[in-house]
Amino acid sequence: MTPAPSSLQTILHSIDSFVWGPPLLILLVGTGVYFTFSLGLIQFRHLPTALKMVFSKSSNTDSKGDVSAFAALCTALSATIGTGNIVGVATAIKLGGPGALFWMWLAALFGMATKYAECLLAVKYRTTDDKGGMLGGPMYYLRDGVKSPLLATLFAVFALGVALFGIGTFPQVNAILDASEVTLGADRTMAAIVLTILVAMVTLGGIKSISRVAGKVVPTMAVIYVVSCLGILINNADQVLSAIELVIVSAFTPTAASGGFFGASVMLAIQSGIARGVFSNESGLGSAPMAAAAAKTDSCARQGLISMTGTFFDTIIICTMTGLALIITGAWQSDLAGAMMTTHAFAVGLNADVLGPILVSVGLLFFAFTTILGWNYYGERCVVYLFGTKAILPYKIIFIALVFSGAFMKLDMIWLIADIVNGLMAVPNLIGLIALRQVVVAETKLFFDKSLAMKTATQQS
Known part of the structure; x- marks a missing residue:
């Protein structure tokens, strides 16, 4: 007998709570802790070097790869900087209180070491397809490094599911259409048609087209969003230190109920902060390595360092800005949730009832759009692993159709x-x-x- 929809939803809720429960979160953070210490605190000691690499051109123009190291990073960031930075942070703080932001920081700091390791392995074990394009990611280091085709196939199937039916399509499509409907007054069906055409135009061009768009949109939107958040912090400069103090204190003591906030235990702050932090920057999930593998580089460690900065930009900078804006403006204590909570924070913090909501909506529009592009590429890499390059075009047609259908689907399940x-x-x-x-x-x-050795030789000469 098939369970009733409500029963099925209850079962799925139980599975979801188990999957994202303490065992996985401990494994994710624990892996980051292991690599942090086994690599000599690499994310702290070598972050300046990594940031310098991001913004400097490689002298090795003949290196193997499809796109530049910066373009590969932007492709990965296009998938990670999304609704999680606007909606996810609001959800974490609404559930776990201001202390959740501290645990997001902690997950990100250790996650940087994990991101370094997985992207290093992606370049080390990458190969080429029958058209000369780069193939890499967890599927290949699981198959060729660990020698486990079963684990490789499982990863590809799960990641393809996320690309087609999860982060890659429906939630992002709904975020874009909701934002365009509320802020711009756009017709939902027309907006869905325009979005589908734009996605098709970019994704049919492959990694070079996706990275070209991501390389322009991601840095531009990230800068606009961060500057807007800075505007809120500058307008309320006298409250910044007390907000940071509240974050640190709340991380280790229960947060009392106040306003529309129901109160939270320390454990709830830890769980919501780490879960949303990992969900936002994807360190350890295995998505970013698929983009890193396409980079033009002759050093897997160098690409690992560049990719590591993705977690720094995503969580330490952008999520922090959102979190502080929510706390300083008192939006976290309101009855609002998700994107509406962040919109309220911008309206109050910038003293702009019109401009604030527009900035959040435009941020959501572009962040969600680039997330669709990034996950389209990840899904394509999984399809190539499972079925070969002949399956790329059918996959893209299905993906584009799902983008359009996402406008008319119920999202709960x-x-x-x-x-x-x-x-x-x-x-x-x-x-x-x-x-x-x-x-x-x-x-x-x-x-x-x-x-x-090279530095020593240069100094001696």
């Missing part, structure tokens, strides 16, 4: 399924990272020894 599959992606990937930990350590030592 889909969000649950997407959340479950998204969490399941992490399991084979983390197994791969732990199994190949010595490879990561050896490649890192080789890179820094070589860099030191």
